[in-house]
Amino acid sequence: MGTEATPKLPIIDFNNLNLEAKSPNWELVKSQVYKALVEYGCFEAVFDKVPLDLRKAIFASLQELFYLPLETKLLNVSKKPYHGYVGQYPMIPLFESMGIDDANILEKVDSMTNNLWPDGNQNFSKTIHSFSEELTELDQIIRKMILESLGVEKYLEEHMNSTNYLLRVMKYKGPQTSDTKLGLSTHSDKNVVTILYQNQVEGLEVMTKDGQWISYKPSSSGSFVAMIGDSIHAWSNGRLHSPFHRVMMSGNEARYSTGLFSIPKGGYIIKAPEELVDEEHPLLFRPYDHVEFLKYYYTEKGQRDQFAMRTYCGV
Numbered sequence: 681m682g683t684e685a686t687p688k689l690p691i692i693d694f695n696n697l698n699l700e701a702k703s704p705n706w707e708l709v710k711s712q713v714y715k716a717l718v719e720y721g722c723f724e725a726v727f728d729k730v731p732l733d734l735r736k737a738i739f740a741s742l743q744e745l746f747y748l749p750l751e752t753k754l755l756n757v758s759k760k761p762y763h764g765y766v767g768q769y770p771m772i773p774l775f776e777s778m779g780i781d782d783a784n785i786l787e788k789v790d791s792m793t794n795n796l797w798p799d800g801n802q803n804f805s806k807t808i809h810s811f812s813e814e815l816t817e818l819d820q821i822i823r824k825m826i827l828e829s830l831g832v833e834k835y836l837e838e839h840m841n842s843t844n845y846l847l848r849v850m851k852y853k854g855p856q857t858s859d860t861k862l863g864l865s866t867h868s869d870k871n872v873v874t875i876l877y878q879n880q881v882e883g884l885e886v887m888t889k890d891g892q893w894i895s896y897k898p899s900s901s902g903s904f905v906a907m908i909g910d911s912i913h914a915w916s917n918g919r920l921h922s923p924f925h926r927v928m929m930s931g932n933e934a935r936y937s938t939g940l941f942s943i944p945k946g947g948y949i950i951k952a953p954e955e956l957v958d959e960e961h962p963l964l965f966r967p968y969d970h971v972e973f974l975k976y977y978y979t980e981k982g983q984r985d986q987f988a989m990r991t992y993c994g995v
């Protein structure tokens with residue numbers, strides 16, 4: 681009897697990627713991306729394009745941000761749920777987060793920054809914006825590869841134009857014990873693609889399809905986690921997996937992480953392309969509006985529902 685090896689996230693190298701359509705290198709990376717998203721819904725992306733000084737600067741900016749007094753952080757409000765300040769939740773006492781909507785648009789980042797620092801904070805604004813901008817490139821490469829793999833690249837423009845970018849930044853306090861404490865509860869993301877980055881404090885765990893937890897350990901400082909959300913699971917008519925994941929914390933050190941989320945805009949109807957629906961693949965989800973779906977997801981019942989998408993628009 682062999683003991684099963686501990687599962688690990690696939691690692692995919694995006695350095696030196698040849699962006700030319702149909703180049704052998706593009707096709708190879710694309711097939712790795714598709715396979716990883718079918719099997720795990722997630723992979724480690726090695727992407728050194730984000731310069732080292734920016735990768736360092738982002739965590740200095742996060743420290744500065746979370747160090748602000750609570751009443752200042754609470755000034756970051758948003759009409760959209762989970763886009764403003766989130767924290768002080770009794771169920772996840774270690775967790776705090778701030779959203780920066782349209783983080784790839786400098787004026788938007790500036791106005792969020794000026795809200796928190798009335799005298800401005802150029803350095804913060806520039807760091808958040810540059811970091812987000814670099815990562816939108818990775819998001820778009822991955823989405824192009826997904827559509828090509830599914831044979832539906834004719835929808836690429838519509839697909840790209842249907843989303844905007846939110847950078848959510850997170851702090852998890854160290855629980856000051858070697859016991860493992862919940863940092864962020866088990867959930868699947870609801871958006872399109874999420875690209876996560878973290879400081880040296882680990883804690884992200886991703887569930888495999890057969891229910892095992894993978895503890896993520898980055899293989900380099902240029903490693904990001906790319907993960908897909910329920911909206912792509914629905915749009916691909918179930919072909920791509922949207923994984924459950926959570927954050928578990930131990931020890932004294934604070935974990936800082938960032939997530940760049942591509943999010944379907946309100947009013948856009950997410951509907952699996954007809955090419956992906958046939959007798960063998962009957963439609964799994966009725967067409968839906970992401971923002972309408974979130975109204976259900978953020979109810980008390982929706983928050984307790986691990987299969988909120990299925991409940992809301994499953995066929």
Ligand SMILES: O=C(O)CCC(=O)C(=O)O
Pocket residue numbers: 848850864869876878884925926927937938939
């Ligand atoms: O902090 C992390 O690494 C994960 C955060 C996460 O899953 C989320 O914000 O949806």
Ligand SMILES: [Fe+2]
Pocket residue numbers: 867868869925
């Ligand atoms: Fe998540």
